[in-house]
Amino acid sequence: MFKVLKRLKFIVTFWRFIPFLKEFFLSNKVESYKKILGILLILTYAFFPFDLIPDFISVLGIVDDIVIATFVLDRIINLAPQSLKEKYQL
Numbered sequence: 001m002f003k004v005l006k007r008l009k010f011i012v013t014f015w016r017f018i019p020f021l022k023e024f025f026l027s028n029k030v031e032s033y034k035k036i037l038g039i040l041l042i043l044t045y046a047f048f049p050f051d052l053i054p055d056f057i058s059v060l061g062i063v064d065d066i067v068i069a070t071f072v073l074d075r076i077i078n079l080a081p082q083s084l085k086e087k088y089q090l
Contacts, residue, residue, distance in 0.1 A: 017073060020088040024080055034079040041072045 025035055045068055077090050 016088070020080075020084070020090065021073075021076070023084060023087075024076060027084065029081050029084060030079070038076045038079060041075055045069065045072050 024030055024038065077085065080090075
């Protein structure tokens with residue numbers, strides 16, 4: 001139940017991740033291979049043609065997209081240096 005609430009909080013506060021992502025990809029503090037891995041994660045999510053639950057199944061189809069998006073952003077946050085995490089309180 002805690003994970004569900006954490007993901008719902010993420011959805012509501014997604015807007016605050018945009019500056020973090022911008023700085024993650026433009027910062028000299030982040031190693032190049034981590035930036036490449038982050039881009040690959042995003043592109044894989046964006047272009048992967050298979051959904052766990054098809055989108056035409058109303059709410060459940062959207063839920064699996066949200067779960068995957070939170071997973072991708074969580075991986076990118078884990079790749080970020082501690083100073084960047086602290087700056088954005090992640």
